[in-house]
Amino acid sequence: MPRSSAEAALPPRLLELIETLDGLDRGERVEALISIAERFREVPERVARRPFPEARRVPGCESQAFVWSEERAEGGLDFHFAVENPQGISARALAVILADTLSGERPEAIAAVPAEVVERIFGPELSTGKSLGLAGMLQSVQREARRGAVRSGG
Amino acid sequence: MPDPFAARGYARPEVLVSSEWLAEHLGDPEVRVVESNEDPLVYPSGHLPGAVEIDWLRDLNDPLRREMLDGERFARLMSGHGVSPATTVVLYGDQNNWWACYAFWILQLFGHARARVLDGGRLKWLREGRPVTREVPSYAPADYPVPRRDDSRIRAFRAQVFDQIAAGWPLVDVRSPEEYRGERLHMPGYPNEGALRGGHIPGARNVPWARAVDAETGEFLPAAALARLYLEEQGLKRGDEIIAYCRIGERSSHTWFVLTYLLGFPRVRNYDGSWTEWGNLVGAPIER
Numbered sequence: 021m022p023r024s025s026a027e028a029a030l031p032p033r034l035l036e037l038i039e040t041l042d043g044l045d046r047g048e049r050v051e052a053l054i055s056i057a058e059r060f061r062e063v064p065e066r067v068a069r070r071p072f073p074e075a076r077r078v079p080g081c082e083s084q085a086f087v088w089s090e091e092r093a094e095g096g097l098d099f100h101f102a103v104e105n106p107q108g109i110s111a112r113a114l115a116v117i118l119a120d121t122l123s124g125e126r127p128e129a130i131a132a133v134p135a136e137v138v139e140r141i142f143g144p145e146l147s148t149g150k151s152l153g154l155a156g157m158l159q160s161v162q163r164e165a166r167r168g169a170v171r172s173g174g
Numbered sequence: 175m176p177d178p179f180a181a182r183g184y185a186r187p188e189v190l191v192s193s194e195w196l197a198e199h200l201g202d203p204e205v206r207v208v209e210s211n212e213d214p215l216v217y218p219s220g221h222l223p224g225a226v227e228i229d230w231l232r233d234l235n236d237p238l239r240r241e242m243l244d245g246e247r248f249a250r251l252m253s254g255h256g257v258s259p260a261t262t263v264v265l266y267g268d269q270n271n272w273w274a275c276y277a278f279w280i281l282q283l284f285g286h287a288r289a290r291v292l293d294g295g296r297l298k299w300l301r302e303g304r305p306v307t308r309e310v311p312s313y314a315p316a317d318y319p320v321p322r323r324d325d326s327r328i329r330a331f332r333a334q335v336f337d338q339i340a341a342g343w344p345l346v347d348v349r350s351p352e353e354y355r356g357e358r359l360h361m362p363g364y365p366n367e368g369a370l371r372g373g374h375i376p377g378a379r380n381v382p383w384a385r386a387v388d389a390e391t392g393e394f395l396p397a398a399a400l401a402r403l404y405l406e407e408q409g410l411k412r413g414d415e416i417i418a419y420c421r422i423g424e425r426s427s428h429t430w431f432v433l434t435y436l437l438g439f440p441r442v443r444n445y446d447g448s449w450t451e452w453g454n455l456v457g458a459p460i461e462r
Contacts, residue, residue, distance in 0.1 A: 047218075050214070050218045051218070053215055080350075080352075082269060083213075106297065106300065106301075107211075107213065107216055107268040107269070107296055107297065109215040109216055109219050110214070110215050142214070143214075145214045145229070145231055145232065146214065147212055147231065147424070148368070148421070148422070149212065149421065149424075150212055150213060
C-alpha cells in the first residue's frame with residue numbers, strides 16, 4: 021500500500037512496523053501480532069503497583085488497559101502499560117508496539133499519529149468496539165506525551 | 175456428574191454447558207465446539223482442542239449489505255465446520271461470551287435448536303488450566319439443508335422500535351453509561367462506523383450487558399441475582415414485550431440470551447440495527 025503524506029510523517033519505527041505488516045498476508049499478520057503480544061511486559065513496579073489508579077485507565081478499552089509515562093534521563097518519555105484482561109491479546113500487542121515505536125519520540129510526532137494506524141496495524145477485521153478501545157490506548161499515550169511536553173517546557 | 179446449573183435457578187439451564195462437561199465431550203462427534211471472539215487474535219493464539227472459529231464479521235454478515243448472512247451462506251458455514259442440524263454446537267469466546275451469544279442468537283434465527291453456551295467462556299476454561307491448542311482442525315462437510323431465517327420472533331427492526339415506544343413497552347439499552355448518555359459516539363477517524371447523534375431511545379433503561387456476569391469467574395450470575403437486576407432494579411416483567419439494543423446488536427444479544435434463557439422471558443427481541451441505525455435516522459426521537 022502506498023504511503024500517504026500522514027503516514028510518511030509517522031515516527032520511523034512505527035512506519036517501519038506498519039510497512040512490515042503490510043507485506044504479510046492475513047495469517048502471517050496474525051502470527052506476527054501474537055508474537056509481538058507475547059513480548060508484553062507489564063508496567064514495572066517502580067512506576068506503578070496494583071491497584072492501578074483510575075486516572076491511568078484507557079477510556080473505552082474493554083481489555084482494561086492502563087498507561088503510564090516515565091521521563092528518560094536523555095529526554096523524552098518511555099511508555100508503560102498494564103492490560104488486566106487476560107484475553108486482551110490485541111491490547112498487549114498494541115502496548116508493545118506503542119512502547120517500542122513511540123518511546124523517546126518528540127511529543128509533536130506522537131500527537132500527530134492518526135487513529136487510523138490501529139487499522140493499519142491490525143487490519144480491517146477489528147470490530148468498531150475493539151478499534152475504539154485500541155485507539156483509546158493510542159490517545160492515552162498522546163495525552164501523556166502532551167503532558168510530558170508541558171512538564172518539560174517543550 | 176452433578177448439574178452445576180440446577181442451583182442457579184435458570185429457566186432453561188439446558189442451554190448452558192459447564193467446562194467439566196465440555197472437557198469430557200471434546201472428542202464427541204455429535205458436539206462441535208465453536209469459538210467466537212471480539213479480538214481476532216484470540217482464537218489463533220490458542221483455543222479449545224477441536225474448536226473451530228466463527229468470526230462475526232467474516233462469517234455472520236452479508237458481504238455487501240448491512241444484513242446478516244442468508245440461509246444459503248449459513249448452511250455452507252455450518253456444513254463446512256462439519257455441523258448438521260443434529261450436531262450440538264457449543265459456543266464460547268472472549269469478553270464474557272459476548273460474541274458467543276451473538277452467534278447463538280444467529281443460530282436461533284436459523285432454528286438450530288441444538289446450541290449451547292459454555293458458561294464462563296474462555297476465561298474460565300483458561301483459569302482452570304484446561305488444554306488449549308493452536309492447531310486448527312478441519313472436518314468433513316456435513317449435510318445441512320438450507321434453512322429459512324425467521325426474523326419475526328427474536329429480531330426487531332426500527333419500525334417495531336417505534337411501535338415499542340408508542341406502546342410504552344420496555345427497551346433495554348445495554349451499552350455503557352457514557353454511550354447511553356450520548357457522551358461517546360465513535361472513535362476519531364471512524365465516523366462512518368458511529369452515529370451522528372448521541373443519546374438513547376426514549377424510555378430505554380440502561381443496563382450494561384456485562385452486569386449479568388460475575389466479573390471474576392466469567393460465569394453468568396444466578397437467576398436470583400439476575401432477577402434483582404432486571405426485575406427489581408429495572409422493573410421488567412416476564413410477560414413484557416422487550417427490545418434490547420446496543421451499538422450494532424452484539425452486546426444486546428448477550429442480554430437477549432440472559433433474559434430469554436436464564437430468566438425465562440418469553441418475548442425478547444434483539445434490535446441489531448441498534449444505535450448505529452437509530453442515531454443516524456432522520457427525525458428519530460432521542461433522549462439524553
